[in-house]
Amino acid sequence: KGLNQESLAYMPSHVDTPSYDRSKVKAGIVHIGVGGFHRAHQAMYINELLKTPGSEQWGICGVGLLEANRGLRDVLKQQDYLYTLTVRHPNGTIDNTVIGSMIDFLFAPENKQAVINKLAHPDTKIVSLTITEGGYNFNPVTGEFDYANPDIINDINNPNDPITAFGYIAAALKLRKEQGLGAFTVQSCDNIQHNGNVTRKMLLAFAAEQDAALSEWIAANVMFPNAMVDRITPVSKQSDIDYVVDAYGVSDEWPITCESFTQWVIEDSFCDGRPNWDNAGAQFVKDVTPFETMKIRLLNAGHSVLGLLGSVHGYGTIDETVSDPLFAKYLRAFMDKEVTPNLEQLEGIDLEIYKDTLIERFANPNIKDSLSRICSESAAKLPKFLIATINENLAQGRDVSLATLVIAAWCFYSDKGEDEQGNTLEVIDAMQSELHEAAAKTTTDNLAFLSLTSLFGDLNTQSAFTSHYKNNVDALYAPASKIKAIMKNVLEPK
Ligand code: NAD
Missing domain, CATH: 3.40.50.720 (NAD(P)-binding Rossmann-like Domain)
Structure with missing residues (x-):
């Protein structure tokens, strides 16, 4: 029937x-x-x-x-x-x-x-x-x-x-x-x-x-x-x-x-x-602005954190990525340490519960959201989702190390077009050729990717950012490098 x-x-x-x-x-x-x-x-x-x-x-x-x-x-x-x-x-x-x-x-x-x-x-x-x-x-x-x-x-x-x-x-x-x-x-x-x-x-x-x-x-x-x-x-x-x-x-x-x-x-x-x-x-x-900011900086940026780091590692979907405890820990640390300090308290919303729920939503094994969809059009998304957070933290003298590795992973992703095991990645971006061209110069100039000022503004001149970025890019481009080892180092610097 x-x-x-x-x-x-x-x-x-x-x-x-x-x-x-x-x-x-x-x-x-x-x-x-x-x-x-x-x-x-x-x-x-x-x-x-x-x-x-x-x-x-x-x-x-x-x-x-x-x-x-x-x-x-x-x-x-x-x-x-x-x-x-x-x-x-x-x-x-x-x-x-x-x-x-x-x-x-x-x-x-x-x-x-x-x-x-x-x-x-x-x-x-x-x-x-x-x-x-x-x-x-x-x-x-x-x-x-x-x-x-x-x-x-x-x-x-x-x-x-x-x-x-x-x-x-x-x-x-x-x-x-x-x-x-x-x-x-x-x-x-x-x-x-x-x-x-x-x-x-x-x-x-x-x-x-x-x-x-x-x-x-x-x-x-x-x-x-x-x-x-x-x-x-x-x-x-x-x-x-x-x-x-x-x-x-x-x-x-x-x-x-x-x-x-x-x-x-x-x-x-x-x-x-x-x-x-x-x-x-x-x-x-009365004003939807702080709700939009919360959603974009936590949900959409959280998707990009898992999407780019997970793609470099070789995962295929969001639920697969966040069920790896290291990725879940990294995401939570990013949300708590680098996003939450910039968010307003909102009527009717408990941010701790909102973040717990987000991780639960991402982990839903019945909603197979592909990392290629999540990472598509990153050039249009990251300035609003992630780079805005980095800029606010730099202005306040706060830590930016967790977000910085995501930018370094984006460089690697745009340059190589494959994960660290050598499998091809499906990269979808209106700026794909500009991203690739800038990223491909990284081996001779480790800040080359940041020269795309329409995306990164003056981040390449801010030492509080570039010091982390250089370390991350050098580690990612080292022979036999593993993103999970780098993530552990960023989470718990020696
Ligand atoms: P969809 O592709 O299922 O539906 C989009 C619809 O819009 C289709 O019927 C398509 O024919 C029509 N359409 C596309 N371009 C058009 C145009 N230029 N003029 C007139 N009609 C047009 O996509 P969806 O999942 O329903 O998402 C649509 C939008 O909803 C997204 O772009 C996003 O802004 C918003 N949204 C989606 C989700 C999600 O998870 N899918 C979540 C939140 C918000």
């Missing part, structure tokens, strides 16, 4: 199915970019809210802008927009929930006007996004809107025939303005620092070029809450599909698997109402 509204009646009792009347749910949220993360995160929060009466106006209509979303539309339609969320706890326990909060899905390439009309419909109060960092169309070096993108050029010149998220949103807001309707909130759920501010800046840059009056109206009326989002959601695999059939005899063609941890911290700025997400575990705050 295939999963759909009718087959819900045949589900075993251990599967949590929508207990609410889905025919009464209206789409107050239109979501662009229905990937795995949206289905594990925002759609799950709404599903929880719908279990108690009063939130029926906050259902979700999914939107797919890309041709690649055709298959997803077909699957969701055939399944009455239902799918299974398989939550895998670190201890091996599994919870299965059929999520019912999505009640429709529009595939834009087939009917663009239907998408514009849906966004402009008075029932739509929030337009939310998970379109990946690339969807925001900013230049990664300058942070400014990229007007050279051909899709953007199309959208600026053809307001009724859009391709990009900005083109659709601007077209819908224009209709609302003309019809005297108020604005909707644009809510980014992407993993970008100050995602609301970035979305606002990009949409205004786009609209200013297309229609100056519209841009002014958007600036005055639309709200863009910032948020920190967190839940590790790997790409769905055939084994996830097989698992659902085996577990309850119903076939779901696109189930989502994720970890049990989830977090959503949102600035409470919405211009046309919002669901009470706090009743489903989200947190509303």
Whole structure:
């Protein structure tokens, strides 16, 4: 049997199915970019809210802008927009929930006007996004809107025939303005620092070029809450599909698997109402900045520490790496000694518990997160995740030795492209050739990698950093060197 509204009646009792009347749910949220993360995160929060009466106006209509979303539309339609969320706890326990909060899905390439009309419909109060960092169309070096993108050029010149998220949103807001309707909130759920501010800046840059009056109206009326989002959601695999059939005899063609941890911290700025997400575990705050800093400096930097050191050693996944006691000890020492002193105490968060939980999350053997994915685009990630911490510690006269070895390992990784046993590493980075070129000069100049000043700033002139860095690089490049021995030395200097 295939999963759909009718087959819900045949589900075993251990599967949590929508207990609410889905025919009464209206789409107050239109979501662009229905990937795995949206289905594990925002759609799950709404599903929880719908279990108690009063939130029926906050259902979700999914939107797919890309041709690649055709298959997803077909699957969701055939399944009455239902799918299974398989939550895998670190201890091996599994919870299965059929999520019912999505009640429709529009595939834009087939009917663009239907998408514009849906966004402009008075029932739509929030337009939310998970379109990946690339969807925001900013230049990664300058942070400014990229007007050279051909899709953007199309959208600026053809307001009724859009391709990009900005083109659709601007077209819908224009209709609302003309019809005297108020604005909707644009809510980014992407993993970008100050995602609301970035979305606002990009949409205004786009609209200013297309229609100056519209841009002014958007600036005055639309709200863009910032948020920190967190839940590790790997790409769905055939084994996830097989698992659902085996577990309850119903076939779901696109189930989502994720970890049990989830977090959503949102600035409470919405211009046309919002669901009470706090009743489903989200947190509303005035300023999301310290929460983002905590997450980036501990979770994302922690991933890079394990990813780069683990790759050089020859490990393949995060759980494999952190189950090595030396790596777990190193990560914890890095978080305690070099990150925590720079973090603020946050309301509702015990940092010690947050760090314990992080290590438990990384160790989850049921969430196989590859080190190649973790280390991909390190040039875009490390300045925010790790180098910012090093700079703050240097300014305060604090120790930087644990983080410094990670930079040295990054140099070795970029130079050699293989682990210390000689196995090839899959290096994915937009700056790969620059990284390799600088790193390859290390044997003649052991500070050469640091000459990439767009990443490292003036670290190559700071002796409190370079003294550790030189020692680490020399040790890593020594014949028959072993990263674990170097890690032990950094943890307990002789
Ligand atoms: P995904 O690839 O499963 O989904 C992304 C969706 O966005 C797809 O439907 C894709 O077609 C669409 N999309 C991609 N580029 C687009 C564009 N330019 N315009 C419009 N639509 C576009 O990825 P995911 O795992 O759902 O992650 C999406 C985003 O969610 C990430 O980039 C990140 O910002 C955030 N996030 C993910 C995780 C995670 O663990 N997966 C955790 C926290 C935050």
